[in-house]
Amino acid sequence: MAYKYEFARPALTVDCVVFGLDDEGLKVLLIERALEPFRGRWAIPGGFVRVDESLDDAALRELQEETGLKKVFLEQLCTVGTLDRDPRERVVTVAYYALVRLSNHRVQAATDAREALWFAMDDLPTLAFDHDQILESAYERLQAKVRYQPIGFELLPNKFTLRQLQSMYEIILDRELDKRNFRKKILGMGVLTELDEVEADVAHRAARLYRFNKAEYRRLTKQGFNFEI
């Protein structure tokens, strides 16, 4: 008990909702708690902020320690400071959400998490603490933001087909999009680079591959362009 303060201080944690996408749909990465409170319950990864690391760094570190994930897209969601959200003591948490390319990443459990597993968004267990609410907020943010910011590409491989891109939006927004209108719109934006490659190992005509052109996106944005699906 080496640290003393004149006034009581809330503990400060970061928690991170990690979204991933595969053929089955949108997934969330959860860890099984190895310690009390809520031992054995599923939770979103997170942990205490150290006094010598920034909030973003804390979120990245916890993500790596508990799930092995590195270099993911990460964005602050909100900060929750309800009085009784942790039974032990007053804990304020800065919530983040992350988007990862499921195809690229292996996930492992570590430290105080017993196991890390991907759950389908439509088949989630009840979570520890107020993590259900945080997850719900994160999903709402994702649904809203994917429409006017090109963050959806963070869920896809670097090279993708227009079909994959459209499916990603259909899954996240939970509604069908018209194929021709979608292609017209997204290609018309001029932020996709058409590659001299097609997808491999398909039992039908192979689709062309594209890449998101971030530099061009930024250039257009400076000129008043607004991404919108």
Place this chain on the structure above:
Amino acid sequence: MAYKYEFARPALTVDCVVFGLDDEGLKVLLIERALEPFRGRWAIPGGFVRVDESLDDAALRELQEETGLKKVFLEQLCTVGTLDRDPRERVVTVAYYALVRLSNHRVQAATDAREALWFAMDDLPTLAFDHDQILESAYERLQAKVRYQPIGFELLPNKFTLRQLQSMYEIILDRELDKRNFRKKILGMGVLTELDEVEADVAHRAARLYRFNKAEYRRLTKQGFNFEI
């Protein structure tokens, strides 16, 4: 020094960017710091979060203590945890922004603030800490959000003319709007109640007064309606 913890903890504060509107334009409420660090510099109101109050409560309390403001519209902006943002020690702050009806509120200084003053957005002093950045973020949020959420009404009197409403949007968005198109659009939404009153004491034809109909807005929103300017 009564409170001891096993690990060092960052201090936790709330800071609040308060926007107000009058004939001259958009204003921000700043306080002059009476204590070190940054003694004598202007800052946005804020202070330490107590261990037994929620974040929102802390923001409301600080606002009242430092400026006398009560019952304002308040929304969380973001949380900043840069390592050296406070020269004394590690301080993480949860930033808020508030919207107040300038016509209704008297402002007073109190506690550790020497003075509270409204500054025009285009004539701001250099602020203490990283408050310039927080203020900038708050302004960007306001500009973005005012377009798709009816928060702009929080800056106007309860009864307002369409001209006042349009001016509010023109000031915040920093561009002119077409009078006829604006009136068509806003009246077409059906969220304004036309009153049997007109403005008083004007040296020309008096304009009709309207009120924002929050209940109707909520009803329409449930049916899929989207507010948008």
Place this chain on the structure above:
DNA sequence: CCAAAAGTGTTTCACGTACACCCATGC
């Protein structure tokens, strides 16, 4: 009667939406 702002409609254009068929490829 003059100044000042309130109030009001129509036309045009861009963009979103709906919709169906042929083509390329692998097996």
Place this chain on the structure above:
DNA sequence: GCATGGGTGTACGTGAAACACTTTTGG
């Protein structure tokens, strides 16, 4: 040659944007 998904164009309707004059009121 057949099954599977890739790739393409047009017509229609809705809503945004541009635009100017008459009315009301107070001084």
